[in-house]
Amino acid sequence: MGGVRNCTRCLSHLSAQAAHPRQPRPLRPRKTPCPISLQPVQRTTLSTSAGPKPKTKSRPRLLGLSLGAATVLATAWYALASGSKDESLNDTRFTAFDVVSNEPVSPTAFILTIRGQAGELAKNSPKLKAAWEHGQWSVEFKQPQLQIARHYTPLPPLGGEDGTDGQLRFLVRKMQSGEMSNYLSRMNVGDQVWLRGPHHGFDAPKRLGDASDVVFLAGGTGIAPALQMAHKLLCTNSNNASDNAKPSIRILWANRRSADCVARGEFRGKQEAEHETQSVLSRQIQEMKRTHGDHFNIDYFVDEERNFIGIKEVEAALRSNGTIKTTSTRQLVEKACRWHSDKLLAVSTDEDDRQAMGAACTCDQARAGRKIVAVSGPDGFIEAFAGSKRWAGARELQGSVSGVLGTIKQQSKGMTDDWLVLKM
Numbered sequence: 001m002g003g004v005r006n007c008t009r010c011l012s013h014l015s016a017q018a019a020h021p022r023q024p025r026p027l028r029p030r031k032t033p034c035p036i037s038l039q040p041v042q043r044t045t046l047s048t049s050a051g052p053k054p055k056t057k058s059r060p061r062l063l064g065l066s067l068g069a070a071t072v073l074a075t076a077w078y079a080l081a082s083g084s085k086d087e088s089l090n091d092t093r094f095t096a097f098d099v100v101s102n103e104p105v106s107p108t109a110f111i112l113t114i115r116g117q118a119g120e121l122a123k124n125s126p127k128l129k130a131a132w133e134h135g136q137w138s139v140e141f142k143q144p145q146l147q148i149a150r151h152y153t154p155l156p157p158l159g160g161e162d163g164t165d166g167q168l169r170f171l172v173r174k175m176q177s178g179e180m181s182n183y184l185s186r187m188n189v190g191d192q193v194w195l196r197g198p199h200h201g202f203d204a205p206k207r208l209g210d211a212s213d214v215v216f217l218a219g220g221t222g223i224a225p226a227l228q229m230a231h232k233l234l235c236t237n238s239n240n241a242s243d244n245a246k247p248s249i250r251i252l253w254a255n256r257r258s259a260d261c262v263a264r265g266e267f268r269g270k271q272e273a274e275h276e277t278q279s280v281l282s283r284q285i286q287e288m289k290r291t292h293g294d295h296f297n298i299d300y301f302v303d304e305e306r307n308f309i310g311i312k313e314v315e316a317a318l319r320s321n322g323t324i325k326t327t328s329t330r331q332l333v334e335k336a337c338r339w340h341s342d343k344l345l346a347v348s349t350d351e352d353d354r355q356a357m358g359a360a361c362t363c364d365q366a367r368a369g370r371k372i373v374a375v376s377g378p379d380g381f382i383e384a385f386a387g388s389k390r391w392a393g394a395r396e397l398q399g400s401v402s403g404v405l406g407t408i409k410q411q412s413k414g415m416t417d418d419w420l421v422l423k424m
């Protein structure tokens with residue numbers, strides 16, 4: 001247990017990289033060129049002053065024309081990409097939202113609530129509806145002065161909210177000298193923020209299929225994707241109309257400080273729950289526990305209480321959320337199944353699931369589906385529990401499974417093969 005026990009602890013001792021909630025992703029060059037980069041403007045300026053000297057008489061006119069055209073194109077592109085009054089949220093340009101509230105959750109975390117300004121974003125947005133129907137998704141915020149963008153994960157709507165009314169809520173950790181998180185922390189009611197998205201992630205219902213167990217290892221703000229998955233699988237999945245058909249979700253949530261263990265009292269007993277500070281996040285977790293009972297559980301781990309997620313804790317979660325069977329059922333997973341093959345998953349990105357929406361499961365139909373163990377949090381956290389993701393051709397692939405889960409897979413001699421590992 002010793003070495004592995006250090007997994008969450010090491011996060012607090014590692015450098016800023018591990019302390020980072022999640023390293024910023026590159027600005028999706030494959031979909032659109034970096035829309036908030038100042039490059040187009042710089043490129044024209046640079047080419048004007050530092051371009052090669054013309055050798056013939058006709059060259060300056062040609063160069064002048066191309067520079068003119070480039071300037072017009074770059075200006076149009078920059079104006080388009082850096083934000084517009086277009087009312088629909090989309091993944092190529094930034095759309096304006098108003099800050100509705102900025103609520104502290106702990107000394108280092110806050111919940112930012114924003115609302116679409118007009119039109120379809122103010123109510124019944126089909127984009128938001130599609131995103132919540134998909135389940136896992138994020139958006140990018142931009143910092144206009146610095147021209148940088150970072151991803152954030154919307155928290156699911158509370159019971160009674162419809163999720164498409166244009167309001168979005170984010171749990172954000174304020175990083176020491178973090179550009180975007182500090183910028184967002186300074187936002188006041190009525191301020192304007194710019195969003196691009198939605199960016200859809202894994203299709204959890206397709207991956208889970210007929211299986212019913214989910215274990216989620218979440219570090220810090222990694223709780224947001226865990227709550228998205230719980231919301232999708234427990235609240236909105238039409239396959240689970242009856243309580244018996246609902247999957248069982250166990251979240252192992254690691255934080256550095258006890259102050260970040262939102263709603264812990266709910267899982268410890270009534271008395272503690274009564275003394276807890278109420279934030280919108282704690283109401284949300286309490287509500288999910290009360291609505292879904294044994295189908296929704298959170299185990300809290302806190303560095304400052306010297307209580308860490310180790311190999312034993314992960315094994316126990318895999319055992320109690322389903323049975324680690326003595327015989328493997330992996331042979332029932334078709335190697336070419338887009339949804340359930342480990343090999344295909346290793347060379348996919350989380351965003352590929354959206355493109356493959358219509359693809360059918362090709363496994364043995366009697367047992368279509370695999371249990372999910374998902375890992376979400378800072379890069380160091382994901383690496384420690386599931387191994388790092390892999391970059392290839394400007395795509396962030398899942399890569400093979402190593403870390404704590406890799407060790408458990410090796411040691412269990414096929415007994416954990418029912419579990420599909422998703423790095424969020």
Ligand SMILES: Cc1cc2nc3c(=O)[nH]c(=O)nc-3n(C[C@H](O)[C@H](O)[C@H](O)COP(=O)(O)OP(=O)(O)OC[C@H]3O[C@@H](n4cnc5c(N)ncnc54)[C@H](O)[C@@H]3O)c2cc1C
Nearest residue numbers: 016017022024150151152153172173175178179180181221
């Ligand atoms: C899909 C996705 C969803 C996310 N959802 C959330 C969310 O819901 N809530 C949330 O709080 N965060 C979330 N994040 C993380 C978020 O995008 C930012 O990375 C985070 O808020 C820090 O950004 P920043 O600009 O404040 O910090 P930065 O200015 O980027 O840096 C913060 C600190 O980390 C250090 N640092 C930066 N880059 C590196 C590096 N490469 N190596 C070592 N140190 C480095 C800096 O020196 C600084 O001290 C998500 C990330 C992804 C990819």
